[in-house]
Amino acid sequence: xxNRAIGVFDSxxxxxxxxxRLHETMPQESIIYFGDTxxxxxxxxGRDTIIKYARQDIRFLLGYDLKAIVVACNTASAAAxxxxxxxxxxxxxxxxxxxxxxxxxxxxSGRIGVIGTAATVRSGIYExxxxxxxxxxxxxxxxxxxxxxxxxxxxxxRGDIVIETVVREYLQPMRDAGVDTLxxxxxHYPLLHDVIADFMGAGVTLVDSGAEAANAVRRAVEPAQVGxxxxxxxxxxxxxxxxxxxxxxxxxxxxxxxxxxxxxAY
Ligand code: DGL
Numbered sequence: 115x116x117n118r119a120i121g122v123f124d125s126x127x128x129x130x131x132x133x134x135r136l137h138e139t140m141p142q143e144s145i146i147y148f149g150d151t152x153x154x155x156x157x158x159x160g161r162d163t164i165i166k167y168a169r170q171d172i173r174f175l176l177g178y179d180l181k182a183i184v185v186a187c188n189t190a191s192a193a194a195x196x197x198x199x200x201x202x203x204x205x206x207x208x209x210x211x212x213x214x215x216x217x218x219x220x221x222x223s224g225r226i227g228v229i230g231t232a233a234t235v236r237s238g239i240y241e242x243x244x245x246x247x248x249x250x251x252x253x254x255x256x257x258x259x260x261x262x263x264x265x266x267x268x269x270x271x272r273g274d275i276v277i278e279t280v281v282r283e284y285l286q287p288m289r290d291a292g293v294d295t296l297x298x299x300x301x302h303y304p305l306l307h308d309v310i311a312d313f314m315g316a317g318v319t320l321v322d323s324g325a326e327a328a329n330a331v332r333r334a335v336e337p338a339q340v341g342x343x344x345x346x347x348x349x350x351x352x353x354x355x356x357x358x359x360x361x362x363x364x365x366x367x368x369x370x371x372x373x374x375x376x377x378x379a380y
Pocket of ligand 1: 124128157189230262300301
């Protein structure tokens with residue numbers, strides 16, 4: 115048994131889709147969550163800035179006694195994971211590897227789509243990882259920059275004309291390409307699962323990158339004792355706004371307010 119906490123960070127709220135899966139599958143774990151709400155979005159920024167932010171996020175989390183860290187942000191996983199894994203002396207999990215593994219398992223046609231932020235798509239990491247594992251795969255990518263602000267404004271439901279229009283605009287080329295597997299390569303996108311699934315059709319499997327990161331943690335870390343769990347939330351801006359929206363991502367309440375920290379000090 116290892117009762118040390120698991121640290122999880124994201125640029126803001128999206129990483130809570132990973133926390134949700136951790137709560138479901140590892141309810142005994144203590145979790146320290148940091149959402150960088152003062153500097154979100156990461157997805158529009160350059161690689162060096164994202165690496166700098168990821169280092170600071172990890173240094174903050176390391177103020178706690180941790181057994182592992184999850185980079186529950188595809189943008190930070192794509193830009194910074196390889197770098198920070200060499201710099202910090204504990205297991206660090208990301209979203210990209212487990213999502214690629216899952217997609218390779220479930221595809222039948224070998225035609226895989228990946229959607230994410232501009233920075234994630236620009237990094238080329240998903241095509242690289244998937245084709246390195248299996249050169250026969252055909253990978254289609256699309257940046258979907260409007261999805262994050264729409265999700266953060268609650269435009270996630272079936273029948274919402276705005277989100278349905280944007281989903282069609284971004285995903286029509288994926289549908290035309292005949293992908294049978296679509297990686298939701300951004301931790302905000304699982305909230306759009308139903309709208310995306312309706313548009314893509316029943317034959318397309320959606321891969322939830324936050325959930326796959328959580329599954330990778332469950333497979334690798336030594337579990338805590340039953341009953342040891344509890345989650346503490348920290349943000350770099352607007353704790354009340356975070357607590358209000360967090361329920362949408364977690365499907366449960368964030369009890370009390372999140373702690374406010376000055377991330378530039380780390
Ligand atoms: N959480 C980020 C991701 O998974 C999306 C939000 C952002 O751009 O910072 O890529």
